[in-house]
Amino acid sequence: MLSIHSDEHFMREAYKQAQYALEEGEIPIGAVVVCQNKIIARAYNQTEKLNDVTAHAEMLAFTAAANHLGNKYLHDCTLYVTVEPCVMCAGASYWSQLKRVVYATGDEKRGYRRTGVNLLHPKTELVTGILASECAQLMTDFFRAKRI
Protein backbone atom coordinates (compact mmCIF):
# COMPACT_ATOMS: atom_id res chain seq x y z
CA MET A 1 0.00 0.00 0.00
CA LEU A 2 1.33 3.41 -0.91
CA SER A 3 1.45 5.67 2.11
CA ILE A 4 1.35 9.40 1.48
CA HIS A 5 3.77 11.17 3.75
CA SER A 6 3.30 14.56 5.32
CA ASP A 7 5.54 17.60 5.13
CA GLU A 8 6.52 16.86 8.72
CA HIS A 9 7.63 13.36 7.80
CA PHE A 10 9.97 14.66 5.10
CA MET A 11 11.21 17.51 7.25
CA ARG A 12 12.23 14.91 9.85
CA GLU A 13 14.42 13.37 7.16
CA ALA A 14 15.97 16.76 6.45
CA TYR A 15 16.48 17.17 10.20
CA LYS A 16 18.39 13.88 10.29
CA GLN A 17 20.68 15.26 7.62
CA ALA A 18 21.21 18.40 9.70
CA GLN A 19 22.17 16.19 12.63
CA TYR A 20 24.87 14.54 10.48
CA ALA A 21 26.22 18.01 9.70
CA LEU A 22 26.31 18.84 13.41
CA GLU A 23 28.17 15.62 14.20
CA GLU A 24 30.80 16.62 11.63
CA GLY A 25 31.22 20.15 12.95
CA GLU A 26 29.37 21.77 10.05
CA ILE A 27 26.65 24.39 10.40
CA PRO A 28 23.70 22.04 10.95
CA ILE A 29 21.51 22.41 7.89
CA GLY A 30 20.01 19.43 6.10
CA ALA A 31 17.86 18.98 3.01
CA VAL A 32 15.96 16.36 1.08
CA VAL A 33 14.33 16.55 -2.33
CA VAL A 34 11.06 14.68 -2.75
CA CYS A 35 9.45 13.68 -6.04
CA GLN A 36 6.12 11.87 -6.15
CA ASN A 37 6.15 11.19 -2.42
CA LYS A 38 9.64 9.66 -2.55
CA ILE A 39 12.99 11.02 -1.39
CA ILE A 40 15.32 11.24 -4.38
CA ALA A 41 18.17 13.21 -2.76
CA ARG A 42 19.52 13.78 0.75
CA ALA A 43 22.31 16.16 1.67
CA TYR A 44 23.77 18.22 4.47
CA ASN A 45 25.96 21.26 4.58
CA GLN A 46 29.58 20.35 3.84
CA THR A 47 31.29 23.69 3.33
CA GLU A 48 34.04 22.83 5.81
CA LYS A 49 34.68 19.26 4.71
CA LEU A 50 34.67 20.12 1.02
CA ASN A 51 36.35 23.50 1.62
CA ASP A 52 33.79 25.04 -0.70
CA VAL A 53 31.34 27.85 0.01
CA THR A 54 28.99 26.45 -2.63
CA ALA A 55 28.54 23.12 -0.80
CA HIS A 56 25.34 24.05 1.00
CA ALA A 57 22.84 21.27 1.70
CA GLU A 58 20.39 22.60 -0.88
CA MET A 59 22.99 22.87 -3.67
CA LEU A 60 24.23 19.33 -3.11
CA ALA A 61 20.63 18.10 -2.99
CA PHE A 62 19.72 19.85 -6.27
CA THR A 63 22.70 18.29 -8.05
CA ALA A 64 21.90 14.84 -6.66
CA ALA A 65 18.20 15.14 -7.53
CA ALA A 66 18.97 16.20 -11.11
CA ASN A 67 21.35 13.25 -11.43
CA HIS A 68 18.66 10.92 -10.14
CA LEU A 69 16.01 12.22 -12.52
CA GLY A 70 18.27 12.73 -15.51
CA ASN A 71 16.72 16.19 -15.75
CA LYS A 72 18.16 19.42 -14.48
CA TYR A 73 14.67 20.85 -13.90
CA LEU A 74 12.89 19.80 -10.73
CA HIS A 75 9.36 20.83 -11.69
CA ASP A 76 7.63 18.06 -9.78
CA CYS A 77 9.87 18.19 -6.74
CA THR A 78 9.73 19.64 -3.25
CA LEU A 79 12.83 20.82 -1.40
CA TYR A 80 12.66 20.30 2.37
CA VAL A 81 15.37 22.23 4.16
CA THR A 82 15.80 22.86 7.86
CA VAL A 83 16.74 26.55 7.54
CA GLU A 84 15.60 29.29 5.16
CA PRO A 85 17.79 29.17 2.04
CA CYS A 86 20.42 31.86 1.46
CA VAL A 87 20.54 34.01 -1.69
CA MET A 88 22.73 31.50 -3.53
CA CYS A 89 20.42 28.57 -2.79
CA ALA A 90 17.29 30.59 -3.55
CA GLY A 91 18.91 31.52 -6.87
CA ALA A 92 19.64 27.85 -7.59
CA SER A 93 16.07 27.00 -6.67
CA TYR A 94 14.94 29.56 -9.23
CA TRP A 95 16.92 27.84 -11.97
CA SER A 96 15.69 24.38 -10.97
CA GLN A 97 12.06 25.59 -11.10
CA LEU A 98 11.08 23.58 -8.02
CA LYS A 99 7.38 23.00 -7.44
CA ARG A 100 7.63 23.65 -3.71
CA VAL A 101 10.14 24.87 -1.15
CA VAL A 102 9.45 23.92 2.47
CA TYR A 103 11.75 25.31 5.11
CA ALA A 104 11.57 24.90 8.86
CA THR A 105 13.01 28.01 10.45
CA GLY A 106 13.85 31.47 9.14
CA ASP A 107 17.35 32.94 9.00
CA GLU A 108 17.16 36.65 9.65
CA LYS A 109 20.83 37.25 8.92
CA ARG A 110 21.51 35.16 5.85
CA GLY A 111 18.13 34.03 4.54
CA TYR A 112 17.13 35.20 1.06
CA ARG A 113 13.99 36.91 2.38
CA ARG A 114 16.05 39.65 4.00
CA THR A 115 16.58 41.01 0.47
CA GLY A 116 12.88 41.86 0.33
CA VAL A 117 12.69 40.24 -3.11
CA ASN A 118 11.14 36.89 -4.00
CA LEU A 119 14.19 35.15 -5.40
CA LEU A 120 12.43 31.80 -5.90
CA HIS A 121 10.81 30.95 -9.22
CA PRO A 122 7.39 32.62 -9.47
CA LYS A 123 5.77 29.18 -9.86
CA THR A 124 7.42 27.78 -6.70
CA GLU A 125 5.09 27.42 -3.72
CA LEU A 126 6.64 28.34 -0.36
CA VAL A 127 5.74 26.69 2.96
CA THR A 128 7.48 27.55 6.22
CA GLY A 129 7.43 26.62 9.88
CA ILE A 130 7.37 22.81 9.70
CA LEU A 131 9.43 21.51 12.69
CA ALA A 132 10.68 25.05 13.15
CA SER A 133 11.67 24.83 16.82
CA GLU A 134 13.63 21.58 16.49
CA CYS A 135 15.56 22.81 13.46
CA ALA A 136 16.23 26.21 15.04
CA GLN A 137 17.45 24.48 18.20
CA LEU A 138 20.15 22.64 16.24
CA MET A 139 21.45 25.98 14.95
CA THR A 140 21.33 27.54 18.43
CA ASP A 141 23.21 24.59 19.91
CA PHE A 142 25.86 24.79 17.21
CA PHE A 143 26.56 28.50 17.55
CA ARG A 144 26.43 28.38 21.36
CA ALA A 145 29.05 25.61 21.37
CA LYS A 146 31.20 27.69 18.99
CA ARG A 147 31.23 30.59 21.42
CA ILE A 148 32.38 28.54 24.42
Next chain:
Amino acid sequence: MLSIHSDEHFMREAYKQAQYALEEGEIPIGAVVVCQNKIIARAYNQTEKLNDVTAHAEMLAFTAAANHLGNKYLHDCTLYVTVEPCVMCAGASYWSQLKRVVYATGDEKRGYRRTGVNLLHPKTELVTGILASECAQLMTDFFRAKRI
Protein backbone atom coordinates in the same frame (compact mmCIF):
# COMPACT_ATOMS: atom_id res chain seq x y z
CA MET B 1 60.30 39.52 -15.28
CA LEU B 2 56.87 39.64 -13.72
CA SER B 3 54.39 41.27 -16.04
CA ILE B 4 51.32 42.81 -14.48
CA HIS B 5 48.28 42.02 -16.57
CA SER B 6 45.30 44.25 -17.14
CA ASP B 7 41.63 43.52 -16.55
CA GLU B 8 41.27 43.28 -20.32
CA HIS B 9 43.95 40.59 -20.48
CA PHE B 10 42.15 38.44 -17.95
CA MET B 11 38.75 39.10 -19.50
CA ARG B 12 40.14 37.75 -22.77
CA GLU B 13 40.87 34.52 -20.93
CA ALA B 14 37.30 34.44 -19.63
CA TYR B 15 36.14 35.10 -23.21
CA LYS B 16 38.09 32.07 -24.42
CA GLN B 17 36.22 29.99 -21.85
CA ALA B 18 32.94 31.37 -23.15
CA GLN B 19 33.96 30.33 -26.65
CA TYR B 20 34.47 26.76 -25.42
CA ALA B 21 30.93 26.85 -24.02
CA LEU B 22 29.61 28.06 -27.38
CA GLU B 23 31.43 25.27 -29.22
CA GLU B 24 29.73 22.76 -26.92
CA GLY B 25 26.25 24.20 -27.35
CA GLU B 26 26.15 25.78 -23.89
CA ILE B 27 25.06 29.33 -23.15
CA PRO B 28 28.41 31.06 -23.81
CA ILE B 29 29.58 32.35 -20.46
CA GLY B 30 33.14 31.95 -19.25
CA ALA B 31 35.01 32.85 -16.08
CA VAL B 32 38.49 32.93 -14.61
CA VAL B 33 39.60 33.57 -11.04
CA VAL B 34 42.82 35.53 -10.60
CA CYS B 35 44.94 35.68 -7.47
CA GLN B 36 48.10 37.79 -7.31
CA ASN B 37 48.10 38.40 -11.04
CA LYS B 38 47.82 34.69 -11.86
CA ILE B 39 44.90 32.64 -13.14
CA ILE B 40 44.08 29.96 -10.58
CA ALA B 41 40.79 28.72 -12.07
CA ARG B 42 39.12 28.67 -15.48
CA ALA B 43 35.61 27.46 -16.20
CA TYR B 44 32.70 27.75 -18.59
CA ASN B 45 29.03 27.16 -18.27
CA GLN B 46 28.23 23.43 -18.33
CA THR B 47 24.60 23.23 -17.27
CA GLU B 48 23.68 21.08 -20.29
CA LYS B 49 26.66 18.75 -20.24
CA LEU B 50 26.49 18.19 -16.48
CA ASN B 51 22.68 18.31 -16.46
CA ASP B 52 22.88 20.61 -13.46
CA VAL B 53 21.47 24.11 -13.07
CA THR B 54 24.19 24.91 -10.53
CA ALA B 55 27.02 24.34 -13.05
CA HIS B 56 27.42 27.99 -14.05
CA ALA B 57 30.91 29.16 -15.02
CA GLU B 58 31.28 31.21 -11.84
CA MET B 59 30.25 28.36 -9.52
CA LEU B 60 32.69 25.93 -11.13
CA ALA B 61 35.42 28.57 -11.00
CA PHE B 62 34.81 29.28 -7.29
CA THR B 63 35.05 25.59 -6.43
CA ALA B 64 38.22 25.18 -8.50
CA ALA B 65 39.83 28.31 -7.02
CA ALA B 66 39.09 27.18 -3.46
CA ASN B 67 40.59 23.78 -4.25
CA HIS B 68 43.68 25.47 -5.64
CA LEU B 69 44.15 27.73 -2.63
CA GLY B 70 43.10 25.21 0.02
CA ASN B 71 40.86 27.98 1.33
CA LYS B 72 37.17 28.41 0.71
CA TYR B 73 37.47 32.19 1.04
CA LEU B 74 38.73 34.11 -1.98
CA HIS B 75 39.63 37.38 -0.24
CA ASP B 76 42.54 38.18 -2.52
CA CYS B 77 40.92 37.05 -5.73
CA THR B 78 39.19 38.65 -8.67
CA LEU B 79 36.45 36.92 -10.64
CA TYR B 80 36.40 37.79 -14.33
CA VAL B 81 33.18 36.70 -15.99
CA THR B 82 31.86 37.50 -19.44
CA VAL B 83 28.25 38.16 -18.36
CA GLU B 84 26.75 39.72 -15.22
CA PRO B 85 26.32 36.97 -12.60
CA CYS B 86 22.84 35.67 -11.78
CA VAL B 87 21.40 35.69 -8.26
CA MET B 88 22.84 32.25 -7.46
CA CYS B 89 26.35 33.22 -8.54
CA ALA B 90 26.18 36.60 -6.81
CA GLY B 91 25.13 34.74 -3.66
CA ALA B 92 28.08 32.39 -4.01
CA SER B 93 30.35 35.38 -4.56
CA TYR B 94 29.04 36.81 -1.29
CA TRP B 95 30.03 33.66 0.60
CA SER B 96 33.46 33.53 -1.03
CA GLN B 97 34.14 37.17 -0.05
CA LEU B 98 35.86 37.95 -3.35
CA LYS B 99 37.99 41.06 -3.48
CA ARG B 100 36.74 42.06 -6.93
CA VAL B 101 34.12 41.04 -9.45
CA VAL B 102 34.71 42.15 -13.03
CA TYR B 103 32.02 41.36 -15.57
CA ALA B 104 31.89 42.31 -19.23
CA THR B 105 28.26 42.75 -20.18
CA GLY B 106 25.06 43.14 -18.20
CA ASP B 107 22.17 40.68 -18.25
CA GLU B 108 18.93 42.58 -17.90
CA LYS B 109 16.80 39.46 -17.62
CA ARG B 110 18.77 37.21 -15.32
CA GLY B 111 21.54 39.35 -13.82
CA TYR B 112 21.53 39.84 -10.05
CA ARG B 113 21.28 43.62 -10.41
CA ARG B 114 17.68 43.38 -11.60
CA THR B 115 16.79 42.62 -7.95
CA GLY B 116 17.80 46.17 -7.04
CA VAL B 117 19.82 44.79 -4.13
CA ASN B 118 23.61 44.53 -3.88
CA LEU B 119 23.92 40.77 -3.43
CA LEU B 120 27.74 40.77 -3.53
CA HIS B 121 29.75 40.99 -0.32
CA PRO B 122 29.93 44.62 0.86
CA LYS B 123 33.73 44.46 0.63
CA THR B 124 33.69 43.25 -2.99
CA GLU B 125 34.63 45.86 -5.57
CA LEU B 126 32.59 45.74 -8.79
CA VAL B 127 33.95 46.65 -12.24
CA THR B 128 31.88 46.32 -15.42
CA GLY B 129 32.15 46.89 -19.15
CA ILE B 130 35.54 45.29 -19.92
CA LEU B 131 35.26 43.69 -23.41
CA ALA B 132 31.52 44.21 -23.17
CA SER B 133 30.69 44.18 -26.86
CA GLU B 134 32.65 41.01 -27.66
CA CYS B 135 31.14 39.09 -24.76
CA ALA B 136 27.63 40.35 -25.53
CA GLN B 137 28.08 39.35 -29.17
CA LEU B 138 28.73 35.72 -28.18
CA MET B 139 25.41 35.68 -26.31
CA THR B 140 23.58 37.31 -29.23
CA ASP B 141 25.04 34.80 -31.67
CA PHE B 142 24.04 31.89 -29.45
CA PHE B 143 20.44 32.94 -28.95
CA ARG B 144 20.02 33.96 -32.60
CA ALA B 145 21.22 30.52 -33.71
CA LYS B 146 18.77 28.91 -31.24
CA ARG B 147 15.86 30.72 -32.85
CA ILE B 148 16.63 29.59 -36.40
